[in-house]
Amino acid sequence: MSVLSNERPIGFIDSGVGGLTVVKEAMRQLPNEEILYVGDTARCPYGPRPPKQVIEFTWQMTRFLLKKNIKMLVIACNTATAVALEEIKKSVDIPVIGVIQPGARAALKASNNSRVGVIGTLGTVKSDSYKNELQEKAPDTYVTSLACPKFVPVVESNQFASSVAKKIVSETLKPLKLENLDTLILGCTHYPLLRPIIQNVMGQQITLIDSGAETVNDVSTLLDYFNLNNYEQTNQKARTFYTTGSPKMFKDIAHEWLQIENLNVFHIDLGE
Amino acid sequence: MSVLSNERPIGFIDSGVGGLTVVKEAMRQLPNEEILYVGDTARCPYGPRPPKQVIEFTWQMTRFLLKKNIKMLVIACNTATAVALEEIKKSVDIPVIGVIQPGARAALKASNNSRVGVIGTLGTVKSDSYKNELQEKAPDTYVTSLACPKFVPVVESNQFASSVAKKIVSETLKPLKLENLDTLILGCTHYPLLRPIIQNVMGQQITLIDSGAETVNDVSTLLDYFNLNNYEQTNQKARTFYTTGSPKMFKDIAHEWLQIENLNVFHIDLGE
Incomplete structure (x- = not known):
């Protein structure tokens, strides 16, 4: 070459x-x-x-x-x-x-309790790509996925640090808080712009994986x-x-x- | 496939x-x-x-x-x-x-002051492989390399936790301590067995990169x-x-x- x-x-x-x-x-x-x-x-x-x-x-x-x-x-x-x-x-x-294989790999490396969450768009969650990737490599991994369709529009409209963003993130992620996860994959490249809010809502004990x-x-x-x-x-x-x-x-x-x-x-x- | x-x-x-x-x-x-x-x-x-x-x-x-x-x-x-x-x-x-490219990449990611040390065998140090790799990617990096020919025999003879090992590591690494490095590449896959001793000699402030x-x-x-x-x-x-x-x-x-x-x-x- x-x-x-x-x-x-x-x-x-x-x-x-x-x-x-x-x-x-x-x-x-x-x-x-x-x-x-x-x-x-x-x-x-x-x-x-x-x-x-x-x-x-x-x-x-x-x-x-x-x-x-x-x-x-x-x-x-x-x-x-x-x-x-x-x-x-x-x-x-x-x-x-x-971006999916690198994100899945990092999550498996980071998780200690093998309970991993995935947040992404409807398309990503429906495809089960993260879940398949995680469980093919480590079959004992518990994976829970949640579509967050409201996140991308908030980011694209440049409101990612607003109080509207805080409210949306907090309400959307509520079901994940009961899952005893130690690792959460930000399975959409828009989500790192919401990272401080997501970390705050999920707690400091959870490792956020930035797939990007x-x-x-x-x-x-x-x-x-x-x-x-x-x-x-x-x-x-x-x-x-x-x-x-x-x-x-x-x-x-x-x-x-x-x-x-x-x-x-x-x-x-x-x-x- | x-x-x-x-x-x-x-x-x-x-x-x-x-x-x-x-x-x-x-x-x-x-x-x-x-x-x-x-x-x-x-x-x-x-x-x-x-x-x-x-x-x-x-x-x-x-x-x-x-x-x-x-x-x-x-x-x-x-x-x-x-x-x-x-x-x-x-x-x-x-x-x-x-093992050289992954080690060099990790060192560039870890270093904040762009002063990187490399320890390895005589062959590795003579080849300048790490130095070339580091400076091709980040030309401003200061790289100092040191051959440590006594380390491998200590490991291969299963003495890597002995007082002999401590003495050899301490004497060999002395010249590196004046170099104001923040990152040191363990440029030989035997060296991680000496890692606790190397970290102790070089100080906790230095990041050791395990190329393997x-x-x-x-x-x-x-x-x-x-x-x-x-x-x-x-x-x-x-x-x-x-x-x-x-x-x-x-x-x-x-x-x-x-x-x-x-x-x-x-x-x-x-x-x-």
Whole structure:
């Protein structure tokens, strides 16, 4: 593989801004890497959509980035990972990584009482992807899953630190508090923006697993394994964000969350 | 890939007992996996040997395990990783993992002041593998390396908790104490057996990176990536250890370190 090819960007895709929690961690751990991001904000949330449609949308984002010559694709969205990862991984000739296996692996490592909770979108919870992954690897694990359909809209509307957010989180997670869990997987990349509230509601004794942050370990491992690291230092500007929604709204959340000034955010249209 | 192939064992190779520190962590994180281990105790230490010979010995262990139909190979030895990983990885058709990249990655993640120490065998330190890996990824990292040729013999002779060990570690590491390091890579899989002594000598403020334990994350990631996980529960007996030295001595250390009774340890001859 030529040196030049290692300077190609890594692509990240998500239904909206949630995947930025993965990008934030990637920027910290892999500062040399160029990043391209697509957030399908206009059609977010993916959670309640039928799997067939989520697969179609995920392919649209993937094709957009493949044309830009990415060297690796990160499906930084749990809903899309659950239904589209295997198909896309088989069909393209670059490494493709999802967020579910890294999250499940970290939860098994963290849990002492083998009682793990999973919160995610309706799509992710319905797919049982986390439950299957956890129980295939450690059959004795008790897994309880809860769909939190109100969380993503709160984050996408930039209200993730509001009193509305506190109320929604507190009411939604109530049933999980009786489950004696010691580990809770944030099975949606939007949820780390609600992390302080979730930790507060669930109590300090519970370990929260940020599936997105865990995924960056996999990105790093596979960059090493396939000799794809970029050893040239990348200009900070070499991070470009595309959204199907409002660049202004996207920029506001990205700025608040990633704390980078002057983000390159562009509007794109996917599909018709 | 057939389901059957996923039940194939993972192979681990080392110059002696050091790789057991990797196996111990693998057994914890990947309890379903069958493990085959080769320790070349009779020809240990590899550290002072010329690279060409280390490559030859590493190939002998690799060929022994390939005949046993392993699905993945872990070079659980820093000296062998430094000189033989790239060649073996290119030549065989199963995933091959070394211990240096995972250790370097973990050190970069852990260090706050970008001053990292590396201790290893003469071979590992001479190869500059850690230094190159660290500085390619984060050019501003200050790296100081120290060969500790007396450590491996102390471990292989099962004296790793003795007062002799304390004296040797304390004298050897003296020059590192003036370096203002916040992270120290245990760049030899034998060294975690000396970990309590090393931590005591270097002080509690320093983060020790166990390159072997970090490697298990990579094993797990690549099992996921290549769909190679064994989802059948493995009998504890499905762990087999081969040594070119004394099975009795090997068993004693393995028992003390892994705390498993009734280890299957067999003597083998490699080379002539």
